[in-house]
Amino acid sequence: MHPIRKQRLQIILLVLLFATLAAGLIIYVLGQNANFFYTPSQIKNDEYRKGSTLRVGGMVVEDSIKRFDETLAVEFTLTDGNAFIAVVFDGILPDLFAENEAAIATGVIKDSGELIASQVLAKHDENYTPPELIETMDYLKSTNYKNK
Amino acid sequence: MIAEIGQISLILALCTCVLMLITPILYTQFQNGIWLRLSRPLAVNHLLLILTSFICLTVCFLIDDFSVRYVAQNSNTLLPLVYKVSAVWGAHEGSLLLWMLVLGGWTAGVAFLGSKISAKFRSHMLSVLAIISLGFLLFLIFTSNPFERILPIAPEEGGDLNPLLQDFGLIIHPPLLYMGYVGLAVPFAFAIAVLISGTMEKEYIAWCRPWINIAWAFLTAGITLGSWWAYYELGWGGWWFWDPVENASLMPWLIATALMHSSSVTEKKGTIVTWTILLSIAAFSLSLLGTFLVRSGVLTSVHAFATDPERGVFLLVMLALFVGGSLFLFAFKGHKLASNQNANGWTRELLLVINNMLLVSMTIIVLIGTLYPLVSDILNLGKISVGPPYFDFFFVPTTVALAIFMGMSASSRWSTSNLSESMKRVILPLVICLISSIFVVFAIEAFSRNYSFSWSALITFIAVLWIFLTLIEDIHLKLRTKMVGVIKNKSFLGMTVAHCGLAILILGVGLSSAYSTQEDLRMKPGSSTYISGYRFNFRELNEIEGPNYSASQGVFDIYVGDNLRGSVAPEKRRYFSGRDVMTEAGIRTNLLKDIYISLGEPINNNEWSVRLYVKPMVRFIWIGGFLIAVGGIIASFNRRKS
Secondary structure: OOHHHHHHHHHHHHHHHHHHHHHHHHHHHHHHHEEEEEOHHHHHOOOOOOOOOEEEEEEEOOOOOEEOOOOOEEEEEEEOOOOEEEEEEEOOOOOOOOOOOEEEEEEEEOOOOOEEEEEEEEOOOOOOOOHHHHHHHHHHHHOOOOOO | OHHHHHHHHHHHHHHHHHHHHHHHHHHHHHOOOHHHHHHHHHHHHHHHHHHHHHHHHHHHHHOOOOOEHHHHHHOOOOOOHHHHHHHHHOOHHHHHHHHHHHHHHHHHHHHHOOOOOOHHHHHHHHHHHHHHHHHHHHHHHHHOOOOOEOOOOOOOOOOOOOHHHOOHHHHHHHHHHHHHHHHOHHHHHHHHHHHHHOOOOHHHHHHHHHHHHHHHHHHHHHHHHHHHHHHHHOOOOOOOOOOHHHHHHHHHHHHHHHHHHHHHHHHHHOOOHHHHHHHHHHHHHHHHHHHHHHHOOOOOOOOOOOOOHHHHHHHHHHHHHHHHHHHHHHHHHHHHHOOOOOOOOOOHHHHHHHHHHHHHHHHHHHHHHHHHHHHHHHOOOOOEEEOHHHHHHHHHHHHHHHHHHHHHHHOOOOOOOOHHHHHHHHHHHHHHHHHHHHHHHHHHHHHOOOOOOOHHHHHHHHHHHHHHHHHHHHHHHHHHOOOHHHHHOHHHHHHHHHHHHHHHHHHHHHHHHHHOEEEEEEEOOOOEEEEOOEEEEEEEEEEEEOOOEEEEEEEEEEEEOOEEEEEEOOEEEEEOOOOOEEEEOEEEEOOOEEEEEEEEEEOOOOOEEEEEEEEEOOHHHHHHHHHHHHHHHHHHOOOOOO
C-alpha cells in the first residue's frame, strides 16, 4: 500500500475507534442518568425499571398531605384516577404544590411501594401543567374525579 | 389604529425582504450595477419598518390597549411602567418581533460596514439574511401575530406578565441573548456567500472575524446574565440547571467559541477553511435549533409560553430548509475551498484544532442529552428526562482538558515549533501550579473549620493556576524578547482577558460546588441555627404590600459569634392577578461569599420551611462570564494591516 494511503487508513481507523468508544460511553452514561416517567397505574402493574431513579406524576389526592413533626418530611399520595402511590419527601415543596393539582416526584421506589422522592415539581405557574401530566389531568377532569 | 400601522409595517418589511432577496439574481440577469447598489437602501428600509412595528407594539403596551390580544395577555394597568416596556418581549409573539428587530439591525450593519468586501459578495450576504428574515416574518405574521385584536369586545383589564419576568434581568437578558443568537446569522450568511463564490479571500475572513467576536460576546453576556437571573430570581440558589432551554443557548455558544478559534487559524495560516465554513453553518443552525426548541412549545419552561402545533411544524420546516439547504450547498461546493497545506509539528494551529475537537465534542454531548428525551418520546420509547449527572460527567473532564490545552497554546507558536521547546517553557508554570494548588487546598482545610479537603477544589486550583501561570509566562517571554507590539495588539489583549475570564469562571464553579453548604429546615420567628460558622436568627415575619402583590417577609439576622454581620429579608410573594406565587431570595453578598436565604412555605401557624445557603466564590462565575464577553469585544477592535 502507498505510504500516504496507509497513513490515512490508520487515521481513519483511529478516528472510528475513538468515535465508537465515545458513543458507547455516551450511551452508557445516558442510560444511567435517564429518568423514566411513569403513571401510578404503571407502578402498580410493575411496569417500571426497579431500583433506578424514576419520575412519577399525577394529581395530589385531597387530604393526603401529612407532615412529620420536627423535620421537613412530608407524605402525600399521587393518583391518575386508577391507582395511587404514596410519596415521601424530605425537603421544601415547590410554591404551587397543592391538593387536586398536578405534581411530579423524582426518586426511588422502595420495596414497601413508597416513592422516596429527592425532588418534587409542581405546576410552573397558573397556566402551566407539566407536559407529561396534561393527559392525566384532562382525564381526571373529564371523569370529574373526586377522591373519596 | 396603532396596532394596524405595526401590522402593515411588518407586511411591508416582508415585501422589502423579497426585493433584497432577488437583487443578486436581477444583477446576474441584467448586469446592471444599480441592482447591487439597491441592497443598501433596502436593508435600511427593512430595519426601519421592523423598528416602526416594534415601536407600535410598545405604544400599545404603554396606553394599555387591551383590544390587542398580546397586550391583554401580558400586561395590566397595575404593571409598573418599566415592565410594560419589557413585557413587549416578555412572551412569544413580542420576543419574535425583538428577534426580527435584532436581525434587521445586523442586516443593516452588514450593508454599511462592508467596505472591504465586494458589492457583489455583500449583496449575496444580504440576500441570505433576507431569506432568514423572510422565513421569520412569515412565521410572525401567520402563526404568531402580536397585533391580533380581540373583537368585538375588548377586555377591561389585562392578565399579567409572568411575575418571574418582572425583574431587571428580563429587561436586558433577551435583547443581549438575541444579539448573540441572531448575530450568528452574519457568519452564516458569510459562509453561504463564500460557498457560492467558491473562493475565500484572506481579507474576507479578516473582515468576518469581528462580527463573529461581537455576536459571540453578546451571546456570552446573555447566557451569563440568564444564569445570574436564575440564581437570584428563581429563588433556590442554582445557577445552571442543564435545562433544555439553557442547553439550547449553550450549544451555539460552544460552536461559536470553536469558530472564533478556527477562524483565527484560517486568517493567519489560510488553512482549515472548509472547517471554518462548516462551523459557521453549524453555529447558526444550532441557533435556529434553539429557537425551535424554545419557541415551538416542545419544551415547557419559563421560556416556552404556549403549545401550538402549527408553530412547531412551521419552525421545524424552516429549520430543515435552512440546515438542509446550507449543508447541501456545502456538500457540493465545500471541497473547492480545501487547502492542501497540512499542519506539521507542535504548532498553535494543532492546539487550536484540538480545542475545536473538544468544543465540538462538548456540543455533541449537550445535543444528545437535550434531544434524546424528545426523540424517545416521539418514538414511544418512554418519557424520560436526562439529569445533570450526565452532563457533569462529561463536562468536568472536557473542561479540564480545554484548560490544559489552553495553557499549552500560550506557549506555542504559529510557525513550526517543536514539542520539547514548548515543554521546556511550561515546566516552571506546571511545577508552581501543582505545588501551590496542593498547598492552598490543605491550607484551607487546616485553617478553616468549615471546609474539609476536596478533590474537586484541588483540580479546580490546578486548572485555574495553570491557565494564569502559562499566560504570565507567555507575557513575560514576549516582554523579554521585545515583542511588546504583540502585547499591545487588541487581539492578544482580548484573548488574555477572555482566558482569564474563563479561569475565574472555572474557579467560581469549582469552589462554589466544592465548598457550598446548604440546609433546608423548619424555623419559626425567634429561632436560631448554626451553619458554616454563622448563626442565623429568624428575627420576625412581616406582611408587606408591593405595587401588584402582597408578600410574607422573613427578616433574618446573620451573626459571627456575637457580632451582627447583616440582615436579609427573603419574601414569598402572591401576585394579585392570577394565583402566581414567587419566592424572592434574600441574598447578602461580598465578592468571596454569598449568604442566600429563601422562604419555603408556612408549615403551621408559626413555622416556615427555610433554605439557607452559604456559597463561597459563586460571584466569580458571573464575573468570569462577563470578562469573557469583554475579551470578545476587545478582540473585535483589533486593527489589521491592510
